[in-house]
Amino acid sequence: MIHDTIHLTDYEWTIDAYFAVTHYDVDDIMMSLWSIGCDAENANRAFSNLSSGRLDSGLTYSNRLMHHSVLVVGKASDASQFVNSFVHEVDHLGRHISKMLGIDQDSEDVSYLCGDIAQALFKSSHRLFCDECRK
Numbered sequence: 001m002i003h004d005t006i007h008l009t010d011y012e013w014t015i016d017a018y019f020a021v022t023h024y025d026v027d028d029i030m031m032s033l034w035s036i037g038c039d040a041e042n043a044n045r046a047f048s049n050l051s052s053g054r055l056d057s058g059l060t061y062s063n064r065l066m067h068h069s070v071l072v073v074g075k076a077s078d079a080s081q082f083v084n085s086f087v088h089e090v091d092h093l094g095r096h097i098s099k100m101l102g103i104d105q106d107s108e109d110v111s112y113l114c115g116d117i118a119q120a121l122f123k124s125s126h127r128l129f130c131d132e133c134r135k
Contacts, residue, residue, distance in 0.1 A: 001025045004124035008116060011067075013097055015117070018072045019086075019125050023053040032070050036063040050074075056081045058089045062096035069093055071121075079131040086125065090117050 002019040016032050018025065026047065033046055038061050046059050055077045062069040071089050076082035094114035095105065103109045127133045 001028070002124055002128075003028070004121070006120045006124075008097075008120060010116065011097055011101060011113065014068045015093065015120070016068075016070045017121050017124060018070070019128055020076075021050065021072055021074045023051050026050045029070065029072055033061055036061070036066055036068045036070060038063075038070075046072075056085060058085045060089045060092040060096065062093065062100075064096065064100040067100070069096060073125075073128075076128065079129055079133075082128045086118075086121075086128075090114050090121070093117055 001021050001024075004017045006015040006017060007013075008015065018029055018032075021029065029050055030043065030047060033043055038046070042061055046061065049057055049059055050072070055075055058071075058073040060069060060071045071093055073082065073085045073089055076085060091114060094110055094117060097103075098105060098110045098113055103113065
């Protein structure tokens with residue numbers, strides 16, 4: 001598992017990101033979710049997802065009042081699937097943040113926000129974007 005904490009200073013938002021997660025990492029991620037006030041329903045759904053051991057999955061949970069999110073991309077079957085899951089979760093996170101900050105969901109600003117998120121997460125995730133690098 002790769003864990004990184006990112007601060008998006010322009011948006012006053014913190015992200016705890018987890019990559020290449022397996023079912024062995026459930027406790028760490030659940031602690032992170034609970035630390036930002038994840039409710040029981042979402043925590044149960046996250047626990048089921050994380051415990052399943054399925055490849056090619058992920059989740060994003062945000063506490064809009066704390067301006068803090070947990071983004072998880074599980075272990076992927078290959079690099080292209082990692083990219084798919086990564087983009088999927090970045091999109092969820094961009095929507096969460098833009099909704100809280102009152103950014104129009106159909107605007108270019110949301111696209112810039114998602115780009116900023118992806119760029120901030122690149123350093124900790126880039127090795128997973130390449131099948132050769134993943135070995």
